[in-house]
Amino acid sequence: DTGVSQDPRHKITKRGQNVTFRCDPISEHNRLYWYRQTLGQGPEFLTYFQNEAQLEKSRLLSDRFSAERPKGSFSTLEIQRTEQGDSAMYLCASSLGTGKETQYFGPGTRLLVL
């Protein structure tokens, strides 16, 4: 099986710009999660999809953040008007969703906001 993939792997942007990240889950995995990891910390939950439905958003996900999963396949995470505090690793994970709830993670997108 192909694992979870994320694109781009690295992104450098200037404050105020918009960025979009993509995640392709493992095929047939109907649950998809986004997490954010800052230096020296464990990943923190951002949002979760079951198929195309976004079922929960963390308080960490401000109005500048939006996530989509059209057709229940790949997902995108967009950050508008980036701030320096958005600099982090953005991780995507997927799980089968049939009670076998092990989440498999992608390589992450490392964002640096200058």
Next chain:
Amino acid sequence: AQKVTQAQTEISVVEKEDVTLDCVYETRDTTYYLFWYKQPPSGELVFLIRRNSFDEQNEISGRYSWNFQKSTSSFNFTITASQVVDSAVYFCALSGSFTGGSNYKLTFGKGTLLTVNP
């Protein structure tokens, strides 16, 4: 609210030593799942093991073993005869279940940086 505590921030050992990584968790869910993930310098989180709250049987897989004790809310991880390739950050994580009102989202500890020196 769920919480995972990994009290050991960094551990340094010499190759072939055994090392135990500690994990203590808090949850109000009666059914929950515990995980260990490894994050090497490349950054990708690698799944190691999942345990269900209703199964306290300890497990051994090669050089890895896990000790789950519900009475003390601990899920410790031991590497026997450590190798340089084991150097990484190790995360303990906890998730609930739909029956508990959760959505399987993971709550992670802050991680333990393990350095195995040759």
